[in-house]
Amino acid sequence: QVQLVESGGGLVQPGGSLRLSCAASGSIFSTYGMGWYRQAPGKQRTVVATLTRGGSIYYADSVKGRFTIARDNVKNTVYLQMNSLKPEDTAVYYCHLLPGGSWGQGTQVTVSS
Numbered sequence: 451q452v453q454l455v456e457s458g459g460g461l462v463q464p465g466g467s468l469r470l471s472c473a474a475s476g477s478i479f480s481t482y483g484m485g486w487y488r489q490a491p492g493k494q495r496t497v498v499a500t501l502t503r504g505g506s507i508y509y510a511d512s513v514k515g516r517f518t519i520a521r522d523n524v525k526n527t528v529y530l531q532m533n534s535l536k537p538e539d540t541a542v543y544y545c546h547l548l549p550g551g552s553w554g555q556g557t558q559v560t561v562s563s
Contacts, residue, residue, distance in 0.1 A: 451552055452474050452475055452476055452478055452482075452547060452551060452552050453474070453475040453552065454472055454473070454474055454475075454545050454546075454547065454552050454553065454554035454555075455472070455473050455554060455555070456470060456471065456472050456543065456544065456545055456554040456555065456556060456557040457470070457471050457473075457557060458470040458471050458557060459543060459557030459558045459559045460558075460559070460560070461560045461562065462535055462559075462560070462561055463561070463562070463563050464535060464536060464537060464561055464562075464563055465534060465535065466535050466561070467531070467532060467533045467534075467535065468532045468535065468559060469529055469530070469531050469532070470486070470529065470530040470532065470543055470545075470557060470559075471527055471528075471529055472484065472486075472527060472528045472529075472530075472545030472554055473525070473526065473527045474526040474527070474528075474547075475526075476526065477526055478526060478547065479503060479521060479523050479526070480503070481503065482503060482547040482548060482549075482551055483500060483501055483502040483503045483504075483547075483548040483549070484500070484501050484519075484521065484528040484545060484546070484547060484548060485497060485498075485499065485500040485501075485545070485546045485548050486498040486499045486500075486519060486528075486530045486543060486544070486545055486546075487543070487544045487545075487546055488539075488541035488542065488543045488544070488559075489541055489542050489544070489556075490540060490541040490542075493541075495544070496510065497510055498510055498513055498517065498530070498543070499513065499517055499518075499519040499530060500519070500548060501519045501520075501521060501528065502548070507519060512538075513532075513539075516532065516533050516534045516535075517530060517531065517532050517533070518530070518531040518533075519531075528545060530543070532559070535559075535561045536561060537561045537562060538561075539559060539561050540559060540560050540561050540562070541559060542556040542557065542558050542559075543556065543557050543558075543559055544556045544557075
């Protein structure tokens with residue numbers, strides 16, 4: 451089973467930026483797409499952005515124009531560039547192989563002054 455490891459979370463002030471990374475344990479992009487999801491305390495896990503195997507991209511309305519999903523086929527890594535961060539972006543962020551594959555362990559993003 452493919453293992454996913456996220457990194458790049460942390461504490462940032464409103465308006466700041468972070469880049470999350472999700473490294474896979476093998477070559478995945480010929481088989482899978484990838485999604486970024488987030489879960490805030492007391493709330494359900496929701497989709498943030500997805501990148502299909504064919505390269506199609508989806509963004510949740512709440513992050514359009516601020517977040518960018520991208521992949522590096524050589525490094526087997528997917529990134530989520532997050533700009534203009536808001537307090538409501540605070541959550542644990544997870545990467546997920548699509549469809550129906552592994553989940554990463556999650557990385558905490560906190561946006562606060």
